[in-house]
Amino acid sequence: MSLLDRGDKAYLLLADGTIFEGLHFGVKGTVIGEVVFTTGMTAYQETLTDPSYYGQLVTQTFPLIGNYGVNQEDNESARSYIKGYIVREWCDTPSNYRMEGDINTFLKEQNIVGIYNIDTRRLTRIIREVGVMNGVITTEDVYAKKEELLQQVKQYVIQNAITSVTGTEMRTYSADAPKYKVALFDFGYKRNIRNELVKRGCEVTVVPAQTTAKELLELHPDGIMLSNGPGDPSENQEIIANVREIASLGIPIFGICLGHQLLALSQGCITEKLKYGHRGANQPVIDLNSHRTYVTSQNHGYAVVGESLDPAVGTVSHINANDKTCEGIRYHKINAFTVQFHPEAHGGPLDTSYLFDEFVAVMEKEKK
Structure with a gap:
């Protein structure tokens, strides 16, 4: 044919x-x-x-x-x-x-x-x-x-990207003999984020994007996951204000992609639209602490401006090896770390899946 x-x-x-x-x-x-x-x-x-x-x-x-x-x-x-x-x-x-x-x-x-x-x-x-x-x-x-x-x-x-993709009700997914409770914010989350948490012994409650700090506390989570999602992050002022309040609770936070951007905006950073974005499974990212380069999966058209991060608030932890844009932040004043890339990528690469282990270790430390 x-x-x-x-x-x-x-x-x-x-x-x-x-x-x-x-x-x-x-x-x-x-x-x-x-x-x-x-x-x-x-x-x-x-x-x-x-x-x-x-x-x-x-x-x-x-x-x-x-x-x-x-x-x-x-x-x-x-x-x-x-x-x-x-x-x-x-x-x-x-x-x-x-x-x-x-x-x-x-x-x-x-x-x-x-x-x-x-x-x-x-x-x-x-x-x-x-x-x-x-x-x-x-x-x-x-x-x-x-x-x-x-x-x-x-x-x-x-327009209205997050509200168009987020769920409207909470749903819980449990592991065998769960050790930790994680609230996963649905800004347009990928299922494999949930799967990576579940297989590490987490009971995961997926919550709508508009879930408040008060509603979150009723779940008694050991950790909070801020998911990926679509659109211009800076347009979501109500969600950004909500994330700022949630970050002040002291509960360990791990953010991916849009979650990384929203948390950065809540802590005083700014974001910019990239010329053509980073989309694919071959994006090189440098860990500035270990100086090791990882191959990552990415899908985003906006990035956090690393220079807008107050050194007292946090430190840029990862950068893109091609254009040097911010790919990760570790915070000093709140219990959080975030990355722009996708460590959960179902189609690979799996180089950075260790970040989920790090998140679990932080929750374990807080429980003790």
Whole structure:
């Protein structure tokens, strides 16, 4: 079967007017979002179900996607939050002993518009040179509606990201013979954060993003996990104020990605939007204490400005080896440490999973 036999025409229109012609998979329609790229060679299913991609058109730079199918076990959330999917080629004959379906069927079930058979290398170069920009994927005639679509594209803004992905009720997941109680804030959390805690003997209660310090104390947690999530962290002023109050409780805190950013903002730091973000499973991070470099999985478009951290409040613990942006903070005045990368990455690498052990050790020390 040739590529041209596998789908109808689809188009990607960027905010600068660039048009990519390709073919359609998933559902038909028109979707507008922020065009980003991720460099992961595997874990495409984790990408599709990561709530941090809320509101975005996700480009996979690896040329062949879908070759090992999909399954329920690898989902990072109950559904997909991406607006659209962009790949060079998708595999319609996947093969893996764990597979339960194919990626095209998955996209249809999740009501996601996809486009393939475009030059993803060219698209990635544009984003790297110009920066992240909005775009639209459509199966309609883009040339006939170009000016109308461009107006919509230029007006698009990702809003209410956390409230769109967080849960509305508390849910508890217990380990066999649990030793610790952890409250996991759901800012758009990935399931494997919960799994990493559970397998270390933690009873994990996933709490909505708006949970207050008073409500948290009623759970009597030994530790607090601030999760990953989507959007501009600085827009969440109410949550930031709430995190500031929670940090003052003295309960050990571990923050990942958006959780790292929200805690930093609550302690007087500022954040900035990166030109094209860090997304993929090959981001090098330097631990400034050990001077060791780790390969990490990341997915973020904003970063904490390390220079905005008051030395009396905390110390930058990790930096990105490529652009030297802040990748971690250890705090002096509150019982907390945070990282920008994902130590729980289900698709790997697993270099930094020891941070969960460190979090457990801090809780054990506090209990004693």
